[in-house]
Amino acid sequence: MEQNTQRNAVVNFLVLLAAAVCLYAVGQYSKSYAAEAGSLFLGLGTFVALVSVFHLRLRERERLEKLEFEEVTKGKASNALFQGEAEAFPAQRSREQFERYFVPGFTILLFLIQLLAAVYTWRALTKVVAPPIVQPLVAMGLSGLFALILFLLGKYSSGLARLSGQRLLRPSAGYLILGFYICVLVVAGLAAFSSGFPAVDLILGKVFSVLLGVLAAETLVSLVLEIYRPRVKGKEGPPLYESRTIGMLGEPGGIVSTVAHTLDYQFGFKVSETWFYQFLRERILLLIAAQLLILLLSTCFTFIDAGEQGLRERFGKPAGGILEPGLHVKLPWPVDRVYRYSTAEIQSFHVGYIHDEREENQPAVLWTVAHVKDEFNLLVANRDVGVTNVVNGKKSPPVNLLSVSIPVQFQISDIKAWAYNNENSADLLEKIGTREVVRYLVGVDIGETMSTARFRAAEELRARIQAAADEFKLGAKILFVGLQDVHPPVRVAASYESVVGARQRREAQILKAQASAAQTNSTAQSTAVVKVNEAEATRSRMEADAYAKAALFTNQLPAYLASPQIYGERVYLKTLVSGGGKTPKVVIGATNANEVFLMNLEQKIRPDLLSVPLPKGK
Numbered sequence: 001m002e003q004n005t006q007r008n009a010v011v012n013f014l015v016l017l018a019a020a021v022c023l024y025a026v027g028q029y030s031k032s033y034a035a036e037a038g039s040l041f042l043g044l045g046t047f048v049a050l051v052s053v054f055h056l057r058l059r060e061r062e063r064l065e066k067l068e069f070e071e072v073t074k075g076k077a078s079n080a081l082f083q084g085e086a087e088a089f090p091a092q093r094s095r096e097q098f099e100r101y102f103v104p105g106f107t108i109l110l111f112l113i114q115l116l117a118a119v120y121t122w123r124a125l126t127k128v129v130a131p132p133i134v135q136p137l138v139a140m141g142l143s144g145l146f147a148l149i150l151f152l153l154g155k156y157s158s159g160l161a162r163l164s165g166q167r168l169l170r171p172s173a174g175y176l177i178l179g180f181y182i183c184v185l186v187v188a189g190l191a192a193f194s195s196g197f198p199a200v201d202l203i204l205g206k207v208f209s210v211l212l213g214v215l216a217a218e219t220l221v222s223l224v225l226e227i228y229r230p231r232v233k234g235k236e237g238p239p240l241y242e243s244r245t246i247g248m249l250g251e252p253g254g255i256v257s258t259v260a261h262t263l264d265y266q267f268g269f270k271v272s273e274t275w276f277y278q279f280l281r282e283r284i285l286l287l288i289a290a291q292l293l294i295l296l297l298s299t300c301f302t303f304i305d306a307g308e309q310g311l312r313e314r315f316g317k318p319a320g321g322i323l324e325p326g327l328h329v330k331l332p333w334p335v336d337r338v339y340r341y342s343t344a345e346i347q348s349f350h351v352g353y354i355h356d357e358r359e360e361n362q363p364a365v366l367w368t369v370a371h372v373k374d375e376f377n378l379l380v381a382n383r384d385v386g387v388t389n390v391v392n393g394k395k396s397p398p399v400n401l402l403s404v405s406i407p408v409q410f411q412i413s414d415i416k417a418w419a420y421n422n423e424n425s426a427d428l429l430e431k432i433g434t435r436e437v438v439r440y441l442v443g444v445d446i447g448e449t450m451s452t453a454r455f456r457a458a459e460e461l462r463a464r465i466q467a468a469a470d471e472f473k474l475g476a477k478i479l480f481v482g483l484q485d486v487h488p489p490v491r492v493a494a495s496y497e498s499v500v501g502a503r504q505r506r507e508a509q510i511l512k513a514q515a516s517a518a519q520t521n522s523t524a525q526s527t528a529v530v531k532v533n534e535a536e537a538t539r540s541r542m543e544a545d546a547y548a549k550a551a552l553f554t555n556q557l558p559a560y561l562a563s564p565q566i567y568g569e570r571v572y573l574k575t576l577v578s579g580g581g582k583t584p585k586v587v588i589g590a591t592n593a594n595e596v597f598l599m600n601l602e603q604k605i606r607p608d609l610l611s612v613p614l615p616k617g618k
Helices: 004-032 032-072 076-085 090-124 136-164 167-194 199-227 243-249 253-267 273-300 415-419 423-442 446-450 454-471 491-561 564-580
Strands: 300-303 309-314 317-323 327-329 338-343 347-351 378-382 389-391 395-396 399-412 476-481 484-486
Touching: 004 032, 004 136, 004 167, 004 243, 032 090, 032 167, 032 199, 136 167, 167 199, 167 243, 199 243, 199 253, 300 309, 300 338, 309 415, 317 415, 338 415, 395 446, 399 423, 399 454, 423 454, 454 476, 491 564
Parallel strands: none
Antiparallel strands: 300 327, 309 317, 309 338, 347 399, 378 399, 389 395, 399 476, 399 484
């Protein structure tokens, strides 16, 4: 039995080595990332199987050494001869030294290899795009053959280890079963590629890298727990380099037994001996198969919601017409598949920024404050020739940068064209919209786009995007294109506002100067007119006065000549009247009586009551 175990361990090592090399070669040939990542597990299993072979050989040498010692010590004379050498077992010491130093060192090395392989594989797979797989059928056939060989040998090894109690055979048996599962998953990834799902192979590669990280974490935990594990004389634990997770794949019945013992311990009685537990244990596979069958039959029915339309494909090819809303019957998955599209829904995408629903309800939008998740700067023309740049004697056209937030709303008008004419119609339509926006803005003026030409620009963009979509036969109808947020980039908005403010202040100063000039000129003109009119009036008055004086002298001379005395007295009295003005005068008539006059010459501050003239008729 021991010789059979050792031969089986050697066969496990050779099979794992061959499977690792062949699976890696299949991955290189077919460009399958899952096969290349899966070969790492088989490579690690090869190292574990090799250590297991040496460990088993040391155990066998120790067993033979003990048998020889027992044969030698059967006789009494011989017993006295070798009694002092009873503890001299070189094979046992070699095995103990191997387990004390080499096994922990190898386990640490295994942990480092698993960790580095997981990190390297993850970084490598996150930077690549799934390439087209070459000869997927050939790769599927070879991977399936490897899976069959690994499964048969793995089940045999795990059964042999369980029946013979050879715990050192379990690690390599577990890696054989793990290799079987990995090859099956590689075949599934290749089949998914053949069915039109090329990303499955890359996803499986990433899953394998994560599984490598899990194994590395388990190995680290085993190293830590080994330090604190209580040692019982005569009782040996599992090998330190054995993975419990992989071991469960080789002996799934151990999981059921563990669950049964746990239930017995928790409930305090033999739950594992009840009829229900026995029923589940005996018919668990039948129940699982029934559930899988019900799940498969459930895929024969599909329901198209209101506002949707569906397309049915059979083995990846269109089958039947358009499925309207309601219940439909089809062949089970993966024979028939139904793809639903929201044809009545108004869908949208955004050009110029990345949409963020949390920033939709902002109370105010300022140019100098970022109000979208990520904005793009687009090149816009400028008709202001004053901003033309001159570099090394060469003139560059006047352009500006502009940030726009352009929502584009569309509706699927032809579901078959939308689904089959292009690989990703939604992404293509978004790229068409971005291209047309860039083409349009590079030929318009920034000032007009930000002010008066906004609505005209939106309508023209809608027409351009619709024409481009029709050219690619997208089957989409563009409903609305809006320029709701047009402004300079946030990083230069403050400088832009400073330039605009300076221009406005310049215009204000120009208008103020023009107003001052108009006011000054009007005042000067009116003053000149007043001066001229006053001068002309003075001249006319002086001329009239001179004519009047000349006429007065001409008219007074005959009166004087006619009566010089009367003329002199008349002139004297007239002069007295005009010269006296408002001076009070007292006229005294000629009389022979001596009269005394008392006169109050005080000036009146206010008029007396008697001085107020009475109305007529009073």
